[in-house]
Amino acid sequence: MxxxxxxxxxxxxxxxxxxxxxxxxxxxxxxxxxxxxxxxxxxxxxxxxxxxxxxxxxxxxxxxxxxxxxxxxxxxxxxxxxxxxxxxxxxxxxxxxxxxxxxxxxxxVAMNCIAKTLGASSTDNDPQESIDNTLEPRDNINGTYSYWSSNGQSNPNVPETLTYGLVSQICVITEINIQPFQAHFQTGSPIYSAKSVRFKMGHPKAFLDSLDEEMCVWTYTSPEFPMSQENRLQKFKLPEPVLCIGGILQIELLGRVQRQEMDDLLYICVSHVQVLGGSLSPPxxxxxxxxxxxxxxxxxxxxxxxxxxxxxxxxxxxxxxxxxxxxxxxxxxxxxxxxxxxxxxxxxxxxxxxxxxxxxxxx
Structure with missing residues (x-):
């Protein structure tokens, strides 16, 4: 010194x-x-x-x-x-x-990074069962059930996707939380969860007014996480924080477990989705x-x-x-x-x- x-x-x-x-x-x-x-x-x-x-x-x-x-x-x-x-x-x-x-x-700072919905692979009754309902944390609003529902399928292996736009084009994502929907208005109050989930992040191939999955570039794909047939907000923590560049996140819902009694078809229903992380914008x-x-x-x-x-x-x-x-x-x-x-x-x-x-x- x-x-x-x-x-x-x-x-x-x-x-x-x-x-x-x-x-x-x-x-x-x-x-x-x-x-x-x-x-x-x-x-x-x-x-x-x-x-x-x-x-x-x-x-x-x-x-x-x-x-x-x-x-x-x-x-x-x-x-x-x-x-x-x-x-x-x-x-x-x-x-x-x-x-x-x-x-x-x-x-x-940890926050919910979803800014808007971009689309679902299918919707059973639109707009009553729209993906927009997944932004609402409550599954019952003034006596009306709030959830997204897929179309019914006889094949249990047909997947579904929910796609969201994030709060900025550059975000750090650490955890995605999903709550399956429980249909209390049906006999036995069945829960329409998927067997497992997987997450993709990326950006569109070009500027688009409406999003087509084939027009997206996925720069990150998560491991597959098992999903429980339980009516609660299920937390899926990513192995490492991920930098989402382009501001698009897609949830893949893999495998169907619950049949609807009235038509004997398999459905997936989600009441709420949360994407936790932080935005790096505006700096x-x-x-x-x-x-x-x-x-x-x-x-x-x-x-x-x-x-x-x-x-x-x-x-x-x-x-x-x-x-x-x-x-x-x-x-x-x-x-x-x-x-x-x-x-x-x-x-x-x-x-x-x-x-x-x-x-x-x-x-």
């Missing part, structure tokens, strides 16, 4: 990279960039924030490139970074976008590139500045556009041993050296 030397100077590049890749929190990688210029260059040049986001959410492998939407900020950065190569500018932009994205992915959005299915990841810097992220009693997000290149004391604030979480935009390399740091602030 007396000489304040950078430990990377004593390691070969492969070893230092292995050490940095052990970090599993984007905020930690951002903190590393505040310690020294060589550390900052190593994190950016190796795209560590991007690699960490890809480990967390493999769906990001379909990103073609990233865009920042704040034109005024982009002009300011261009003035500062005019001496840099185009390749380095691209790396710095990706570092900024993925650093913010990583923080957003780890701090989304982030996507444009799907047709027909490749790749997408552009867009970050709205203005939306980032307008949102204040807090953790605990005293933590606040500090944005780089609120400080100058040498405001190290603003970047690293110690409050009773607690380090403020910094989501870092870039500062001028030429004006930043490790010697500017006080050792206690840097570590």
């Amino acid at each position: 007396e000489y304040r030397n950078d430990f990377l100077n004593y390691l070969d590049s492969d070893m230092s990279l292995k050490i940095l890749m052990c970090l599993d929190d984007p905020a930690d990688l951002v903190r590393v960039t505040c310690v020294s210029r060589s550390l900052r260059q190593s994190v950016i040049a190796n795209g560590l924030c991007k690699k960490l986001c890809l480990r967390m959410f493999p769906q990001l492998s379909r990103v073609a490139f990233v865009v920042e939407l704040d034109q005024q900020r982009a002009k300011e950065l261009a003035d500062i970074e005019s001496s840099y190569s185009m390749e380095w500018l691209v790396l710095m932009r990706e570092h900024r976008v993925y650093a913010y994205l990583g923080r957003a992915l780890m701090s989304t 982030f959005n996507v444009d799907i590139l047709h027909p490749s299915g790749m997408f552009v990841l867009k970050r709205d810097q203005l939306a980032n500045r307008q949102s204040v992220v807090t953790s605990g009693n005293e933590f606040q997000e500090i944005l780089a556009d609120q400080r100058g290149p040498r405001d190290i004391q603003q970047m690293m604030i110690m409050r009773r041993g607690n380090l403020v979480e910094i989501m870092e935009d870039e500062w001028d390399d030429e004006e930043y050296e490790i010697d500017d740091l006080d050792p206690e602030d840097a570590l």
Whole structure:
């Protein structure tokens, strides 16, 4: 600490990279960039924030490139970074976008992410038994039953699908909950559940006013989950959180178990559907590139500045556009041993050296 030397100077590049890749929190990688210029260059040049986001959410492998939407900020950065190569500018932009994205992915607030219904593979009596009824948590409203019903089938293996539009084109989904419908108005109060369920997420092949399943690209398909013949909200937690890019979720209802006495046909009925997760919009959005299915990841810097992220009693997000290149004391604030979480935009390399740091602030 007396000489304040950078430990990377004593390691070969492969070893230092292995050490940095052990970090599993984007905020930690951002903190590393505040310690020294060589550390900052190593994190950016190796795209560590991007690699960490890809480990967390493999769906990001379909990103073609990233865009920042704040034109005024982009002009300011261009003035500062005019001496840099185009390749380095691209790396710095990706570092900024993925650093913010990583923080957003780890701090989304749980909510019901369904925005609207898009359609059902079949409906027995429309609109009385429409998929729209599955948005209502109650199965009885003012004496009227509220549920979706499929058409009747003699073959128990005929599947059904329910398709929904999510609250934004980029959401993190963790759990889907489904409540089968129990027909108390029929003899024996039968429950019309499916044998099992499976979930798909994706986007349309092109902009459409109405959705046809064949016009969708499914970028994620879940394992199959067994479903109970019980009148309760059944919870299906995904093995890992999934990034839904394109804002479409489809529920596959597989296998029929309950016959209707009056026509001896098999039906599936659902009273309520819940999709739990979080939206990354408005700070982030996507444009799907047709027909490749790749997408552009867009970050709205203005939306980032307008949102204040807090953790605990005293933590606040500090944005780089609120400080100058040498405001190290603003970047690293110690409050009773607690380090403020910094989501870092870039500062001028030429004006930043490790010697500017006080050792206690840097570590």
